[in-house]
Amino acid sequence: MNPVQHPVVRIQQLGDYVDQTVTLRGWLYHKTGKGKLNFLQIRDGSGICQAVVLRGNVSDETFEQVKALTQESSLAVTGVVKAESRAPGVPGGFELDVRAVTVYQIADPYPITPKEHGVEFLMQNRHLWLRSSRQWAALRVRAVIVRAIRDWLDSHGFLNVDTPILTPAAAEGTTTLFSIDYHGEPAYLAQTGQLYNEANIFAFGKVYCFGPTFRAEKSKTRRHLQEFWMVEPEIAFCDLEGLMEIEEQFVSYIVQRCLADCGPELAILERDTTHLQRVSPPFPRIHYDEAVAMINRAAAAGELVPGYPDPVPAIEWGDDFGSPHETYLAAQFDKPVFVHHYPTQVKAFYMEPEADRPEVCRSVDLLAPEGYGEIIGGSERMSDPEKLIAAIARHQLPQSVYEWYIDLRRYGSVVHSGFGLGVERTVAWICGLDHVRETIAFPRTLTNLRP
Numbered sequence: 417m418n419p420v421q422h423p424v425v426r427i428q429q430l431g432d433y434v435d436q437t438v439t440l441r442g443w444l445y446h447k448t449g450k451g452k453l454n455f456l457q458i459r460d461g462s463g464i465c466q467a468v469v470l471r472g473n474v475s476d477e478t479f480e481q482v483k484a485l486t487q488e489s490s491l492a493v494t495g496v497v498k499a500e501s502r503a504p505g506v507p508g509g510f511e512l513d514v515r516a517v518t519v520y521q522i523a524d525p526y527p528i529t530p531k532e533h534g535v536e537f538l539m540q541n542r543h544l545w546l547r548s549s550r551q552w553a554a555l556r557v558r559a560v561i562v563r564a565i566r567d568w569l570d571s572h573g574f575l576n577v578d579t580p581i582l583t584p585a586a587a588e589g590t591t592t593l594f595s596i597d598y599h600g601e602p603a604y605l606a607q608t609g610q611l612y613n614e615a616n617i618f619a620f621g622k623v624y625c626f627g628p629t630f631r632a633e634k635s636k637t638r639r640h641l642q643e644f645w646m647v648e649p650e651i652a653f654c655d656l657e658g659l660m661e662i663e664e665q666f667v668s669y670i671v672q673r674c675l676a677d678c679g680p681e682l683a684i685l686e687r688d689t690t691h692l693q694r695v696s697p698p699f700p701r702i703h704y705d706e707a708v709a710m711i712n713r714a715a716a717a718g719e720l721v722p723g724y725p726d727p728v729p730a731i732e733w734g735d736d737f738g739s740p741h742e743t744y745l746a747a748q749f750d751k752p753v754f755v756h757h758y759p760t761q762v763k764a765f766y767m768e769p770e771a772d773r774p775e776v777c778r779s780v781d782l783l784a785p786e787g788y789g790e791i792i793g794g795s796e797r798m799s800d801p802e803k804l805i806a807a808i809a810r811h812q813l814p815q816s817v818y819e820w821y822i823d824l825r826r827y828g829s830v831v832h833s834g835f836g837l838g839v840e841r842t843v844a845w846i847c848g849l850d851h852v853r854e855t856i857a858f859p860r861t862l863t864n865l866r867p
């Protein structure tokens with residue numbers, strides 16, 4: 417039987433071809449056999465399907481070929497699509513009753529087998545690890561998150577205006593800059609597109625940039641990458657309260673889209689979606705002062721941080737939160753929680769100080785439940801040129817490279833706000849993953865530049 421005589425379909429389309437003969441092309445994921453029956457689990461990128469090879473239904477030569485197949489061998493199988501509710505696979509429910517097989521390549525012994533490997537080995541073999549079902553599932557959820565981000569913003573009046581990656585100035589502190597040589601002039605990889613977004617709102621009103629951002633983070637944590645993707649909306653005529661309303665709508669939409677569109681993927685990841693189902697506006701809002709009081713009450717009582725062996729560490733007013741603080745705070749609520757009005761001294765230079773209390777600023781972070789920590793950072797921006805010049809000086813930044821940014825406050829300054837949502841932390845949260853390294857195809861961590 418010649419495979420080209422039949423429709424070549426992908427596994428996700430099998431439901432449209434029940435009782436018809438089709439050809440699938442892919443890779444062997446797993447094989448079991450006894451006597452005259454062989455069960456092939458075949459991946460084709462869109463799903464996993466069981467193909468049943470019965471001696472007698474295929475030529476003897478094909479049957480012998482099938483017995484010799486190794487994991488990851490590439491092949492085409494032609495057969496009849498059967499609706500079989502117990503059939504394993506993704507999405508499952510269909511299997512292929514095989515009549516012909518074409519082998520493209522018998523794979524060498526595959527280094528990643530179902531048995532456990534250490535993370536270091538898996539990271540070195542990331543180019544192969546990507547084929548495993550959990551990695552496949554997480555990256556498919558990531559793609560849906562990215563689609564949901566764009567769909568929500570595009571349908572709420574935001575214009576996508578992308579910002580440069582090669583930049584002459586710091587925006588999020590000088591300690592995490594990646595320096596490069598720009599034809600003899602020092603330059604940096606962008607930590608954020610925000611400053612350029614702020615210029616763009618004066619032309620377009622509501623904008624977003626969406627791209628890779630870079631931070632030379634010296635610490636090795638579950639939440640930090642050197643290169644990560646951030647979507648940054650920026651809005652003219654928007655204050656801190658307006659910003660929180662946008663954020664809670666946006667995040668709720670992303671979560672609900674994943675629940676609607678990623679059922680099979682979340683099942684592979686064994687994600688308990690109870691928490692996610694509750695994600696809808698409004699989200700609780702707490703002032704930094706209140707957050708500090710909550711933390712210090714728990715510390716005094718010796719309460720444990722959920723998921724940590726240690727008690728909640730006390731905090732001094734004015735300090736930034738560590739992961740245990742964020743985890744403890746988020747665990748006190750059943751939805752993501754906003755913490756607003758952080759101390760001015762721990763935040764970036766461009767944040768608007770509170771008018772009658774300048775030691776706190778009109779900033780807001782969104783903390784995800786279940787220990788995932790900060791997924792959004794944002795604020796109202798300073799809109800007065802003189803205050804901004806003073807803040808640039810206080811942070812010991814060179815005013816000359818920020819002149820254009822100060823100009824934005826000289827020509828039609830308005831109250832404006834924006835935020836950045838980290839894609840990898842959002843994927844980790846929605847998928848229930850322990851570490852952000854599994855949320856991007858080729859993660860750049862402190863210790864991983866290869867492959």
Ligand code: 4AD
Binds near residue numbers: 588608609795838
């Ligand atoms: O809080 P951050 O630093 O905010 C900004 O960069 C602002 N300029 C955004 C804005 O207002 N337009 O970063 C925003 C988010 C964090 O909440 C986190 O989700 C993610 O970006 N993020 C990281 N993700 C992975 N690895 C890192 N090293 C990250 N640093 C920040």
Ligand code: MG
Binds near residue numbers: 781790792793
């Ligand atoms: Mg932040």
